[in-house]
Amino acid sequence: xxxxxxxxxxxxxxxxxxxxxxxxxxxxxxxxxxxxxxxxxxxxxxxxxxxxxxxxxxxxxxxxxxxxxxxxxxxxxxxxxxxxxxxxxxxxxxxxxxxxxxxxxxxxxxxxxxxxxxxxxxxxxxxxxxxxxxxxxxxxxxxxxxxxxxxxxxxxxxxxxxxxxxxxxxxxxxxxxxxxxxxxxxxxxxxxxxxxx
Amino acid sequence: xxxxxxxxxxxxxxxxxxxxxxxxxxxxxxxxxxxxxxxxxxxxxxxxxxxxxxxxxxxxxxxxxxxxxxxxxxxxxxxxxxxxxxxxxxxxxxxxxxxxxxxxxxxxxxxxxxxxxxxxxxxxxxxxxxxxxxxxxxxxxxxxxxxxxxxxxxxxxxxxxxxxxxxxxxxxxxxxxxxxxxxxxxxxxxxxxxxxxxxxxxxxxxxxxxxxxxxxxxxxxxxxxxxxxxxxxxxxxxxxxxxxxxxxxxxxxxxxxxxxxxxxxxxxxxxxxxxxxxxxxxxxxxxxxxxxxxxxxxxxxxxxxxxxxxxxxxxxxxxxxxxxxxxxxxxxxxxxxxxxxxxxxxxxxxxxxxxxxxxxxxxxxxxxxxxxxxxxxxxxxxxxxxxxxxxxxxxxxxxxxxxxxxxxxxxxxxxxxxxxxxxx
Numbered sequence: 001x002x003x004x005x006x007x008x009x010x011x012x013x014x015x016x017x018x019x020x021x022x023x024x025x026x027x028x029x030x031x032x033x034x035x036x037x038x039x040x041x042x043x044x045x046x047x048x049x050x051x052x053x054x055x056x057x058x059x060x061x062x063x064x065x066x067x068x069x070x071x072x073x074x075x076x077x078x079x080x081x082x083x084x085x086x087x088x089x090x091x092x093x094x095x096x097x098x099x100x101x102x103x104x105x106x107x108x109x110x111x112x113x114x115x116x117x118x119x120x121x122x123x124x125x126x127x128x129x130x131x132x133x134x135x136x137x138x139x140x141x142x143x144x145x146x147x148x149x150x151x152x153x154x155x156x157x158x159x160x161x162x163x164x165x166x167x168x169x170x171x172x173x174x175x176x177x178x179x180x181x182x183x184x185x186x187x188x189x190x191x192x193x194x195x196x197x
Numbered sequence: 198x199x200x201x202x203x204x205x206x207x208x209x210x211x212x213x214x215x216x217x218x219x220x221x222x223x224x225x226x227x228x229x230x231x232x233x234x235x236x237x238x239x240x241x242x243x244x245x246x247x248x249x250x251x252x253x254x255x256x257x258x259x260x261x262x263x264x265x266x267x268x269x270x271x272x273x274x275x276x277x278x279x280x281x282x283x284x285x286x287x288x289x290x291x292x293x294x295x296x297x298x299x300x301x302x303x304x305x306x307x308x309x310x311x312x313x314x315x316x317x318x319x320x321x322x323x324x325x326x327x328x329x330x331x332x333x334x335x336x337x338x339x340x341x342x343x344x345x346x347x348x349x350x351x352x353x354x355x356x357x358x359x360x361x362x363x364x365x366x367x368x369x370x371x372x373x374x375x376x377x378x379x380x381x382x383x384x385x386x387x388x389x390x391x392x393x394x395x396x397x398x399x400x401x402x403x404x405x406x407x408x409x410x411x412x413x414x415x416x417x418x419x420x421x422x423x424x425x426x427x428x429x430x431x432x433x434x435x436x437x438x439x440x441x442x443x444x445x446x447x448x449x450x451x452x453x454x455x456x457x458x459x460x461x462x463x464x465x466x467x468x469x470x471x472x473x474x475x476x477x478x479x480x481x482x483x484x485x486x487x488x489x490x491x492x493x494x495x496x497x498x499x500x501x502x503x504x505x506x507x508x509x510x511x512x513x514x515x516x517x518x519x520x521x522x523x524x525x526x527x528x529x530x531x532x533x534x535x536x537x538x539x540x541x542x543x544x545x546x547x548x549x550x551x552x553x554x555x556x557x558x559x560x561x562x563x564x565x566x567x568x569x570x571x572x573x574x575x576x577x578x579x580x581x582x583x584x585x586x587x588x589x590x591x592x593x594x595x596x597x598x599x600x601x602x603x604x605x606x607x608x609x610x611x612x613x614x615x616x617x618x619x620x621x
Contacts, residue, residue: 053378056378056379056381056392057377057378057381058377058380058381058382058383058388059381059388062381062382062383062386062388082479084478084479086382086383086384087382087383087384087386087478088383088384088478089478089479133479134384137363137511138359138360138363138364138511139359139360139362139363139366139384140356140359140360140481140485141479141480141481159481160481160483160484161356161360161481161485161567162499162567163567163568175502176499176501176502176510176511176514177511178509178510178511
């Protein structure tokens with residue numbers, strides 16, 4: 001716009017004459033160059049944001065820590081251990097037949113996040129309940145995996161932060177959490193070793 | 198920018214005259230907090246808290262910058278470096294306690310400043326922009342305080358970071374990736390600690406910038422006053438210096454006594470013992486609460502326990518918590534009463550005190566464990582909180598019959614005003 005003012009102020013060159021279109025309100029070639037230049041600079045400016053935003057995402061070394069092997073041979077029925085996967089706790093629990101029975105007799109339609117115990121365990125390994133130890137409300141570590149910890153009124157896990165209660169299949173039954181405890185991707189590499197991630 | 202009778206800056210010394218021509222910085226100060234800024238003559242002590250907030254900001258910046266000379270923002274050594282400050286660095290214990298208690302002092306002062314604004318309707322035209330900038334400062338303060346609390350890398354730091362960033366995971370679809378992006382990982386760790394340190398260092402200077410805009414916007418209409426009647430003549434005002442520099446100086450002395458009492462005799466009274474345990478990602482403290490200044494908003498967050506329509510309880514809580522502050526942005530247009538001061542609004546005044554009690558109740562519940570009775574009280578108090586701003590204020594403004602206003606500030610102070618037309 002500044003150059004337009006200069007051109008007009010000189011009185012020798014009106015926009016209409018300048019671009020030869022003969023229309024006063026017409027688009028001049030100079031307008032096109034202005035818009036194209038500013039747009040290109042704008043795209044370039046936005047492109048600079050990509051690395052600035054992306055640098056905050058999890059880095060390669062953080063992502064590389066995303067698999068964990070666990071020896072489960074020492075976990076007796078009724079016991080659970082805490083392992084670490086992606087710097088977060090994982091609960092590996094060897095369910096007793098009673099606990100499996102309790103989980104199975106709950107009609108899934110009555111659940112907030114309907115899932116059966118089968119869907120949350122591997123085929124033929126229904127007693128091995130492997131979940132993240134991260135409450136789906138705001139991320140606290142629920143109690144119930146350690147020896148002597150409160151398991152809550154459904155015999156599974158209890159989150160002390162805001163009072164979410166999980167059952168023996170680690171499904172949400174009461175409290176503010178919206179989802180069941182997450183089942184991470186895992187596989188049995190042998191009968192006694194589980195690879196998480 | 199000011200009233201016509203404002204004194205003009207007239208430097209007598211040749212050096213100051215030279216400086217005034219090249220860079221009129223002394224003139225700027227003279228017009229901002231010197232004799233060149235006429236201020237209503239009737240300001241009470243609630244008008245001290247703006248200056249006090251500025252003092253707190255400077256206190257936090259100075260102590261923070263020197264603490265940063267000794268602190269190491271690495272999850273492996275952060276906790277130890279704080280203990281190193283406490284035990285080995287010369288005066289380190291005092292600097293850290295000054296900074297930690299300075300944050301609490303800052304929030305005490307700012308809460309009083311905000312409620313002064315509520316009572317005297319300081320947000321009303323022509324001062325809406327001052328108010329909007331002020332709410333922005335408060336939001337920046339909350340972000341800064343939260344990130345600062347993470348830096349010692351104790352248990353409360355870690356789990357506070359986890360819970361607060363967990364709030365973002367409530368957002369549908371993008372929530373989970375957003376949380377990982379904010380943390381730079383799947384849980385708070387070195388990446389999160391480092392960026393929080395970087396931002397905790399930066400944001401106070403952003404706050405300082407917005408504070409300058411806040412004061413700039415204030416100096417266009419000039420300060421409000423306890424009657425809410427605008428300045429009419431010179432007899433309504435006194436120069437800021439020496440009248441209010443003296444009054445603010447006295448207030449600063451009282452503040453310093455209270456602050457130093459906390460700093461030297463009760464330095465950990467507002468902290469949590471759990472934060473002297475190093476962060477442990479595998480064990481959540483039995484009772485996690487944020488710092489006291491977040492309690493009312495934390496109570497609102499926890500008040501939502503059941504899904505509402507199609508919105509999950511978790512998202513509702515997060516939305517409500519942020520709305521509790523965002524509603525302040527709309528205050529100038531929700532309270533439509535033409536009378537500013539609560540002194541002349543009998544009905545409004547009652548609801549103002551109810552709001553104060555309501556926020557105190559919310560604060561108490563927010564600091565208590567998530568037991569049923571506290572959650573129930575929070576639900577009632579949170580409902581009232583929103584009712585106050587969205588329903589009660591507009592209705593009160595339309596049905597209330599305000600008490601008669603004084604003709605001028607001078608009349609309110611002296612009982613008569615010679616300079617203006619005598620009351621008919």
